[in-house]
Amino acid sequence: MRFGVVVFPGTWSDRDCGWVIDQVVGAELVYLWHKDADLKGCDCVILPGGFAYGDYLRTGAIARFAPVMEKIGQFADRGGLVWGICNGFQILCESGLLPGALIRNASLEFRCQWTNLVVERTDLAFTSNCEEREVIRIPISHGEGNYFADPATLSRLEQRGQVVFRYCDVNGKVGPGANPNGSLHNIAGIVNARGNVLGMMPHPERCAEAELGGTDGLKLFRSVAENALKVLVS
């Protein structure tokens, strides 16, 4: 399993993702420069966190024009694994690879804190190492993570089971008290209908070693590294 981590001007979570892939999981890693229209034979492409192109105009709005994004769109169409984290989720929404948009947090504050997430899909390449309805603890770090979609899109997402992660309390209860940013239906992460494009606001790469206060993020990286091929052929 070869991971590719995309680097835009303004990306800052690329090295954190790279560290987990290379040093913690021990999988193959390549960095993908935004100007290179080449995915270098990757099996999973990660769009990491940061402020690609300074978040000019809107978060993710300019990044979608990068040469690498055209290749990522084609790769996703062929069923390749694409994983957007934080700013990467915003870019996937702006590119139309995922529905909806991420708007300013309801509090207007940048939120950098631990969150609990209930995992609602475990049949995906990204989550196959998680238990059914498992509550995982992963930090967020964003000012614009408030998921919005029109009512028709939202009900389609729910009907098709495309909500993968929802903000919840420690017991897995989903409610307004556990919602850090105002996201509709407490949505923290969604997947496309085919199940190969995941977007999530929380940062699994920041909790993949005990020294960082938690290892739940590692489950997602390990899911991809160990089980992705099995999930994709099943």
Next chain:
Amino acid sequence: MIAKIIVTPKPVVNDPQGITVRQGLASLGFTEISDVRVGKYIEVNLEASSEHEARERVEAMCRQLLANHVIEDFRFDIEADGHRRR
């Protein structure tokens, strides 16, 4: 020509910036306010052979980049540039 474009959050989208500005204005005594929406103002200078052509081009710019149709509405005016007086 110059296009003066205004992008605003759709009415169905919660606008926390607008709510906060409204509260700020209310605390200054502007209690007559019922709602505030915060958007963006964009000016685009362009060449076009007619106002009609400019309108079509700016409409396309808004749809493809300047506004996100999921969360934003847009409107614009086209003016001949340079010599206009207010």
